[in-house]
Amino acid sequence: MTSVPLTDDSRPVVLDRRTGPHGEVVLRRHGTLLQIIANGCFLMDTSxxxxxxxxVSAALAALSGRPADAPPPDLLIGGLGVGFSLAEAAAEPRWGRIAVVEREQAILDWHRSGPLAALTADALADPRTELLHADLAAHLAAPGPRYDALCLDVDNGPDWTVTSDNDGLYSPEGLAACRARLRPGGVLAVWSARPSEDFPRLLRNAGFADVRTREVPVARGVPDVLFLASHHLARQCA
Incomplete structure (x- = not known):
């Protein structure tokens, strides 16, 4: 990776540009901010x-009814991004295993040895943390361990995906795969850059209960939205 020195705070400077199976992904610096751009669409920054x-914290709060003698809950984070969710999870001693699935090798590299390492170095050094280079939908559909919480921050949410192959994650089949990877009593939390009228219905149709939304104000534009849903013992398929 070749770094380009910042010469003008008013203009973004590209630090790295990669082309992979899912298109182009770019890391750039704009003033004090680091930004990730995918296929020409702004995804996130460090602002x-x-x-x-x-x-992550809302998912943990939703697990508060677990028995006192239960082992620490295991967490899967879908999408590494700039690392806010991972850093939040690793700072919380109540989590057990913390697995992070990220399909872009470039983003993994930026965290391991690039400009984003300063944000997640402590989290990556945590023995509970495991980074998995994989497509999230394929990972969830394959046989594997079950988790107590799935926190998905993939693309811009169910109604606004940058790459069409992410649409399947929010489809009935994708949500069924999410539910199958949750332990009974577990929680699914999904991040979105905008509200969705249809997504709560899709969650209920997929067998989730206690579906709710939470808006988070942002500096400009519509609020971010979190969708939370539970896999109750009573709803477990025989």
Whole structure:
């Protein structure tokens, strides 16, 4: 990766540009901010992160009814991004295993040894953390361990995907795969850059209960939205 020195705070400077199976992904610096751009569409930056952190803390709060003698809950984070959700999870000692699935090798590299390492170095050093280079939908559909919480921050949400192959994650089949990877009593939390009228219905149709939304104000534009849903014992398929 070749770094380009910042010469003008008013103009973004590209730090790295990669082309992979899902298109182009770019890391750039704009003033003090680091930004990730995918296929020409802005995905995220390091300006705030409240909603990405809340995605994880709200999932943990939704697990508060677990028995006192239960082992620490295991968490899967879908999408590494700039690392806000991972950093939030690793700072919380109540989580057990913390697995992060990220399909872009470039983003993994930026965290391991690039400009984003300063944000997640402590989290990556945590023995509970495991980074998995995989497509999230394919990972969830394959046989594997079950989790107590799935926190998904993939693309811009169910109604606004940058790449069409992410649409399947929010489809009935994708949500069924999410539910199958949750332990009974577990919680699914999904981040979105905008509200969705249809997504709560899709969650209920997929067998989730206690479906609710939470809006998080942002500096400009519509609020970020978190969708939370539970996999109750009573709803477990025989």
């Amino acid at each position: 705030d992160g409240r909603s990405e952190r809340l995605l």
